[in-house]
Amino acid sequence: MLDKVDLSKSIEKDEYEDLIDEFTIRLGELQRKAWKLGIPVIVVFEGWHASGMAEIINRFLMPLNPMGFELHTTGKPCAQELRKPLIWRFWTKIPARGEIAIFDRSWYRRALLEHFIHDIPEKEITNCLKGITYFEKQLADDGYLIFKFFLHISKEVQQKRFEYINGKGIPLFISEEEEQDYIKEYDRLMPLTEKMLERTDTSHAPWNITEANDLNFATVRIMATFIQALENRIAKVEEKHKESENERDHTYINKSLKPSILETVDLSRKLSGHEYKKMKEEYQERLWSLQYRLFMQKRPLVLVFEGWDASGKGGGIKRLVQVMNPRLYRVIPIGVPSDVELSHHYMWRFYNEIPEAGHMAIFDRSWYGRVLVERVENLCTDREWKRAYREINEFEEILSNYGTIVLKFWIHIDPEEQLQRFKKREKIPHKRWKITEDDWKNREKWDLYEEAANEMLQKTSTTYAPWTIVEGNNKKYARVKVLRTVVEKLEQELE
Structure with missing residues (x-):
């Protein structure tokens, strides 16, 4: 999957700035429309270390009204979270209707660290990913619009960015202590990441693999994808509002043909x-x-x-x-x-x-x-x-x-x-x-x-x-x- 992505894609600075000006206006308008229509939105950002996630998320947030979104940074689980199923800590953070929740890393990073890397039995990994797909399907069925972006960079670009960060004396504070052993394990993490992406790519919550060697290109790609999908959802909701919201099923079935468990008590x-x-x-x-x-x-x-x-x-x-x-x-x-x-x-x-x-x-x-x-x-x-x-x-x-x-x-x-x-x-x-x-x-x-x-x-x-x-x-x-x-x-x- 990831080895087929063309990471050479880029965009000229002038074109990027023109598009960002246009996208900024459209994103603000769409956020207001989604709020009025009660459309809840979830945006997930995953990707390699040094993929530029923090900067891209910040660019994505700038056009939005802060009263209508919340950013969740996913780190090492606290003691309470460890005493409950993995997906619990994210169910409790889903947005209300009309609001946007942005996850700076998410249930996928936790699944990778807590299950894949530590050689957990395959049955537990399967159950974990099954729980994630249940979670996303139930939200999608209830009208939630789900975006999942994976920021993909090459191993060489990652290494150059690490060298730049170290040269500036900037600590990798964004990395949890538990991840330090894996932060430069690009080759080891590649098959595990691909396995996770393949098994959780669905029609209701598809993965958007985003080429991030060029941060400007990645930013434009993410904003364009978000805008198009949100415009489509708004159009569908507006059309649906013209129809009956609560059509009842009047199909008649004789009582004797229906389940009658309680009659035998x-x-x-x-x-x-x-x-x-x-x-x-x-x-x-x-x-x-x-x-x-x-x-x-x-x-x-x-x-x-x-x-x-x-x-x-x-x-x-x-x-x-x-x-x-x-x-x-x-x-x-x-x-x-x-x-x-x-x-x-x-x-x-x-x-x-x-x-x-x-x-x-x-x-x-x-x-x-x-x-x-x-x-x-x-x-x-x-x-x-x-x-x-x-x-x-x-x-x-x-x-x-x-x-x-x-x-x-x-x-x-x-x-x-x-x-x-x-x-x-x-x-x-x-x-x-x-x-x-x-x-x-x-x-x-x-x-x-x-x-x-x-x-x-x-x-x-x-x-x-x-x-x-x-x-x-x-x-x-x-x-x-x-x-x-x-x-x-x-x-x-x-x-």
Whole structure:
């Protein structure tokens, strides 16, 4: 790939200055249009040491309004970043709609240093690159425009630039200490870099190999590529705004032909008060010691609780954490997204909450809202919730590949039991806050929610993140089943 690039390309100074004057005006105009249309943009700069990246990035930034972009310089991960999957540190930095994020080195430099160079097993390298392609595909599907530039120079030019830098007495401060051993390893890094570029060059996030022996030529090439692609995207978005934003799929399928997992659940299961007390104490005692084993083995744990309103999610979580050390877990209640959360990809707020190695994150409702309430209440398009099954599975696969234990609970009750609990909440003053008008409205759409839940359970129960359906009509039985499932899974994983 890289050996076929013509590095002799250059541009005359007068032509360069004329083009830069023109590009400066156009870039400013396009940035304002993208902001008004809510188009989020990600620009990735990668390349060889001494390729002129800092100078080219600075030239690229000059025409832009600093209120609309943020530059992220990617260096050695901090302690917190090392305790989470590689892609987490970049998910948390994606721009809001209408803004631009520029990465001075990115997830690719980290993948190269943390996986390729250190002779990590091929399976881990594959999983790492797979996670990167998932990341870029999900952003592209959500309307993000992604540019990836690799600044390519010859070995001879790199050597001359090193000599010039050393002659000026300028330290290579831009290089992380961990990279010093590889900074002049051009020949060794070439096949690793080509392998990475080849395996991550996609239609939705293609690599732009940029000839950078001449910095002026590279600058013009990058700006021209950016301008053309952004103009095309703006034209498409403007055209799309003339069409319907939320066309619904009215294809009718008989209910008997759709997934019916929940119809087979035996809701008559129950425990006596004596059985409940004995089993609860037993599993809580085992769980108490397991949380410390989890911490010592640096395994993250993610627990997801979904289910009907008043099904007992909160009660199950409360008994689960009753004897735990609060320093090792967090309960994360998920409600209506804020304006800031709505301005990002819907998975952004969940990536911000994933636990560090050795810790637990317990989600009281979760990312499954996209295929449940958002689907049923028409809060997203058909296209968005239908692709969410794949995006959710990819998210959980990334967690699992990092070593995260993922358990998901659907607490199931029938409509009659829910009605009794609603009425009981209304009668008890200190529980009235739990019942809202939306809860009553949702009951009217029971069949639609059941259909959505059945499809969710079928399409997102995987070997690495299985669903456990909890029979919830009897609260005691449900709470013990949750405790038992968590304990048995942890004991199995922490052998």
